[in-house]
Amino acid sequence: MSEIALQAVELVRRIEGDVAHTLVNGIDLSVKKGEFLAITGPSGSGKSSLLYLLGLLDAPSEGEVIICGEPTSKLSESERADVRLTKCGFVFQFHFLLPEFTSLDNVLLPMRAAGKMSEPEMRERGLSLLGSLGLGEHANKRPNQLSGGQRQRVAIARALANRPEIIVADEPTGALDTVSTQQVFKILRDIADQGQTVVVVTHDPALAARADRRIHIVDGKIAESTGQGGGEAVCEMAT
Amino acid sequence: MKLLFNIAWTHVSTRVRQTLVGMAGVSMGVGFTIMMAGLMQGSQLDFLRQLVDTMPHITIEDERRSVPTQPADQEYAAVQMSDIANVGKRPGIKYPESVMSSLRSWIPGDVAPSAKSTAIINHGGARIGISLTGIDPRREVHVSKLATQMREGKIEDLSRSPNGILMGEALAEKLGVKTGNTVLLIGGQGIQLNSTVAGLFRSGLRSIDESQIYSLMGPAQIIMGQSGVVNQLRLRLNDPMLAQKVAAQVEAQTGYKSVSWQEANADLLSSFTVRDFIVLTVMGAMLLTSSFATYNIISTITHEKRQDIAIMKSLGMREYAVRRIFIIEAAIIGVVGILFGWVLGYLLCYGWSKITIFNPLTGTTVPLSIHYSLTHYAVVGGISLLCCAGAAYFPARKATRVQPVEIIRGAS
Ligand SMILES: Nc1ncnc2c1ncn2[C@@H]1O[C@H](COP(=O)(O)OP(=O)(O)O)[C@@H](O)[C@H]1O
Ligand SMILES: [Mg+2]
Numbered sequence: 001m002s003e004i005a006l007q008a009v010e011l012v013r014r015i016e017g018d019v020a021h022t023l024v025n026g027i028d029l030s031v032k033k034g035e036f037l038a039i040t041g042p043s044g045s046g047k048s049s050l051l052y053l054l055g056l057l058d059a060p061s062e063g064e065v066i067i068c069g070e071p072t073s074k075l076s077e078s079e080r081a082d083v084r085l086t087k088c089g090f091v092f093q094f095h096f097l098l099p100e101f102t103s104l105d106n107v108l109l110p111m112r113a114a115g116k117m118s119e120p121e122m123r124e125r126g127l128s129l130l131g132s133l134g135l136g137e138h139a140n141k142r143p144n145q146l147s148g149g150q151r152q153r154v155a156i157a158r159a160l161a162n163r164p165e166i167i168v169a170d171e172p173t174g175a176l177d178t179v180s181t182q183q184v185f186k187i188l189r190d191i192a193d194q195g196q197t198v199v200v201v202t203h204d205p206a207l208a209a210r211a212d213r214r215i216h217i218v219d220g221k222i223a224e225s226t227g228q229g230g231g232e233a234v235c236e237m238a239t
Numbered sequence: 240m241k242l243l244f245n246i247a248w249t250h251v252s253t254r255v256r257q258t259l260v261g262m263a264g265v266s267m268g269v270g271f272t273i274m275m276a277g278l279m280q281g282s283q284l285d286f287l288r289q290l291v292d293t294m295p296h297i298t299i300e301d302e303r304r305s306v307p308t309q310p311a312d313q314e315y316a317a318v319q320m321s322d323i324a325n326v327g328k329r330p331g332i333k334y335p336e337s338v339m340s341s342l343r344s345w346i347p348g349d350v351a352p353s354a355k356s357t358a359i360i361n362h363g364g365a366r367i368g369i370s371l372t373g374i375d376p377r378r379e380v381h382v383s384k385l386a387t388q389m390r391e392g393k394i395e396d397l398s399r400s401p402n403g404i405l406m407g408e409a410l411a412e413k414l415g416v417k418t419g420n421t422v423l424l425i426g427g428q429g430i431q432l433n434s435t436v437a438g439l440f441r442s443g444l445r446s447i448d449e450s451q452i453y454s455l456m457g458p459a460q461i462i463m464g465q466s467g468v469v470n471q472l473r474l475r476l477n478d479p480m481l482a483q484k485v486a487a488q489v490e491a492q493t494g495y496k497s498v499s500w501q502e503a504n505a506d507l508l509s510s511f512t513v514r515d516f517i518v519l520t521v522m523g524a525m526l527l528t529s530s531f532a533t534y535n536i537i538s539t540i541t542h543e544k545r546q547d548i549a550i551m552k553s554l555g556m557r558e559y560a561v562r563r564i565f566i567i568e569a570a571i572i573g574v575v576g577i578l579f580g581w582v583l584g585y586l587l588c589y590g591w592s593k594i595t596i597f598n599p600l601t602g603t604t605v606p607l608s609i610h611y612s613l614t615h616y617a618v619v620g621g622i623s624l625l626c627c628a629g630a631a632y633f634p635a636r637k638a639t640r641v642q643p644v645e646i647i648r649g650a651s
Contacts (some may be wrong), residue, residue: 048648057553058644078557085555092647096550100249113556135502158554 004069005165005197006031006054011063013220014048018103024060025220031199032163037105038211040202046220047201048170053055054099055090055168056080060170068165085114087158091169095151103154110161116206131155133187149180149182156187160196167191173207185210243560247567249366250540257539258482261532262576265623268529270621272522274587279518280610283511284450290507293442295473296348298503299489300496301332331352338474338493346485348476351378352469354459359595360452360588362414363421369450371424371469373459382475385440385453391418392438402458403437405449411439425454426462434458470572481556512630526623533569533576534630541565541638548638549646561634562639569631570624577620 005213006029013024021084023046029223031037041047053065054212056072059080064068065072072080083088089110097106111117114183117125130139133153152172169188173181185207192212200211203230213227251258330354332338339350354373359366376394378630380386386394390408395398397403404424406416423464424432434454442448460466474489476482482499490497501508541548553559 022316052644052647057554057647058642062323081557083555084553088644091551096456096553096647098246098547098550100246100253109242109551110554113554113560215555 002035004030005033005035005067006199007066008050008054009064011050011053011059013046013053013058013071014061020215021202022220024053026063026079027217028222029215029222031166031197033190033197034195035201035210036189036210038133038198038208038214039217040205040208040214041105041217041223045217047217049188049220050217051168051199052167052199055088056084057090060173081161085110085163087164088166088168088234091152091159091172092166093171093174095143095148097151097158099143099152102140102142103135103146105156106143106154107157108159110158114162116162126157126161129160133157134183138195147180149176149183150178152176152184153187157183160191164196166197166199173202174203181207183222221236243564244567247564247571250466250544250564251568251571254536255285255541257536258642261536263382264529264532264574265576265627266579266583268296268526269577269623270583270587272525272623273581273584273615274591275518275522275525276615276619277588277609277611279514279606280590280612280615281608282515285611289443291479292502293388293447294500294503295382296476296479296500297473297474297489298498299332299474299493300498301470302496303494304490304496306387313571329480331465331470335469335472337345338439341492342472342474342489344391346474346476346480346489347478348474348485349378349381349383350472350474351375351471352456353471354456354463354469355563356459356463357427357470357649358462360410360414360419360451361425362416365414367410367414367450369452371404371452371454371459371462373454373456374427376458379453382473384442387442389443390439390441394438397453397596398436400437402420402432402434403454404434404458405438405440405453406436407451408439408441409445409448410450410452413449417587424458426464428464430464432458432462438635448531462588513605522619523622526619526626530623530626530630532571533572533627534634536572537565537631538634540568541634545638545641545646549641549643550640553643553647558639565631565635565638569627573624573627576627578622580623581616581620 008027008029011024011027012022015021015023025046027050029200034188039047039050049058051127053060056067060073063073067083070083070154072083074103076205095101098109099111104123104126107129108122111122111125127136127139130136133156135150135157138146138150143154146154149237156169156172159169167188172188173184177183181204188198188200191212202208211227213225215222216224216226261320300646323527339352342350352375356371358369358371360369372573374385374394374397376397379394384427389405393407397405400419402424406446407412411417411449414422419434420436420626421433424434424438426432440448442451456469474485476485479500483501486497486502487498489495548561551559553577588609588611593605595604595606599606
């Protein structure tokens with residue numbers, strides 16, 4: 001029996017307002033430790049909304065997100081921030097690096113915010129992360145001196161900085177050329193192979209095919225779940 | 240904290256012009272407020288110093304605080320009495336010499352007797368009501384600054400000329416008399432006395448310079464028609480601020496009404512309180528206004544950095560930590576602004592102190608008196624820093640409260 005890193009139970013996210021809208025409509029999901037899960041679905045189907053819930057960027061209207069066995073619905077705002085800082089790295093479609101800082105400083109940001117390591121340790125880790133993503137010589141460049149693919153890789157390095165259990169990425173290659181897309185996917189694959197859990201939203205069926213498991217979302221619900229068997233088994237265990 | 244400072248620094252250092260405007264705003268607020276504080280307190284202290292120098296610190300009068308009980312009251316247990324002649328000759332202070340020597344044994348200062356009365360001065364057809372005080376020149380030097388206020392002649396000259404008097408320059412000018420001239424003094428009971436002007440003084444307080452005349456005890460007592468009477472003792476203390484306390488003790492001991500300079504000038508001092516309040520309000524408003532530039536900058540930065548705020552929050556930085564970045568930015572602007580403001584304030588004060596103005600009270604040209612006080616710098620700086628922090632807090636709170644998804648959704 002393998003450990004479950006990330007679990008969603010009856011997850012619902014509604015938007016109140018003049019036109020009430022259900023972004024995520026009852027999703028049950030379990031992701032094993034070290035699993036690479038791809039989420040596909042048409043535009044506007046609620047993939048990003050689901051990911052924000054899984055990454056604790058947003059709070060569900062109903063249901064529960066369990067991260068490393070810990071339910072999160074009762075956590076305070078600062079406790080949720082701590083989970084984001086240490087357990088769950090987020091990669092956005094747009095890189096969202098701080099423009100005034102170098103690649104290295106951007107990668108150091110979560111480590112500095114956590115304040116668990118000494119400055120030399122942090123620098124060493126930051127440089128080795130950038131190096132492993134092929135950005136060794138770009139450590140001291142600012143985001144506007146980098147290409148789109150390079151920026152996205154810096155963003156991945158930043159997400160990895162505090163060694164989170166889980167990496168959540170929302171169309172990380174959506175704005176990239178083919179070569180960069182391949183690079184980024186290989187990196188994500190490697191991360192999963194090294195034992196970290198990866199959940200990634202993508203439009204690209206070829207890329208989704210390289211994941212351990214795929215779920216297809218339509219109108220905020222899981223329409224289809226395919227993969228190498230493990231997925232369903234885990235789901236059953238979880239429910 | 241270092242991280243927050245780093246981020247804050249990049250924000251302000253990439254906006255040089257805006258940052259400088261903010262700092263200039265703070266500097267000017269601080270500078271002008273310090274200047275105002277120095278000027279206001281300087282002039283006030285100057286005035287008080289003059290007042291304290293000119294007036295006796297405590298005056299003991301030959302009267303009681305309440306109307307003395309009438310003998311008839313005690314004898315007949317009368318219910319009510321009216322039309323009692325309570326004014327006649329002034330009773331004078333009984334055994335003034337022994338009262339004075341007893342006071343001298345404990346008060347931190349000195350005491351001198353005087354005979355105070357009113358009279359009319361008549362010269363060349365001009366008749367002016369004045370206040371005549373008979374003094375003892377040897378003792379007077381211990382209780383008043385009259386000796387240093389003499390412009391012509393000396394206090395001792397009183398005894399050298401027949402019925403000598405000292406008058407204020409302003410009065411002399413009004414009457415057109417000079418030292419050595421003779422004037423006619425007329426007392427309440429019609430007693431007339433030819434007096435020689437033995438000297439002129441200038442106290443700086445117009446009310447005194449225009450209507451106060453000093454003579455020896457003798458002539459004053461003649462004018463009053465009461466020879467030998469001492470109706471006033473005047474005290475000068477080493478520390479004028481003790482006057483109220485000492486006056487109360489003196490009154491308790493002697494039973495005579497003792498008035499401290501503070502009590503005698505209560506209306507003036509209370510007008511100071513009102514003035515202080517107004518000035519403090521204005522200075523506070525100046526500091527508050529000067530931090531508006533800071534408010535403006537922080538508002539702009541938080542607005543421009545909405546996305547960065549969302550990123551930092553989504554990465555897991557706590558809301559208060561992100562908010563602190565902007566408070567630090569305001570503090571950087573504030574601290575630098577305050578430092579320059581201190582320099583500006585000092586220079587302004589220094590500049591003012593070089594300006595001399597004609598003082599119509601004293602008729603002299605004197606430099607503006609400025610009070611330099613580290614307290615001004617500390618208090619003004621502190622308040623200004625608080626204003627800056629407040630100016631940053633509200634926009635920062637508003638900006639950092641936003642849920643990161645709201646901005647990230649919009650951006651992607
Ligand atoms: N704050 C919001 N208010 C109203 N509708 C929203 C809001 N956020 C997202 N939506 C809508 O919800 C749907 C799901 O959005 P999203 O999760 O971004 O889909 P996806 O990432 O799959 O394209 C979209 O139709 C989007 O327009
Ligand atoms: Mg999306």
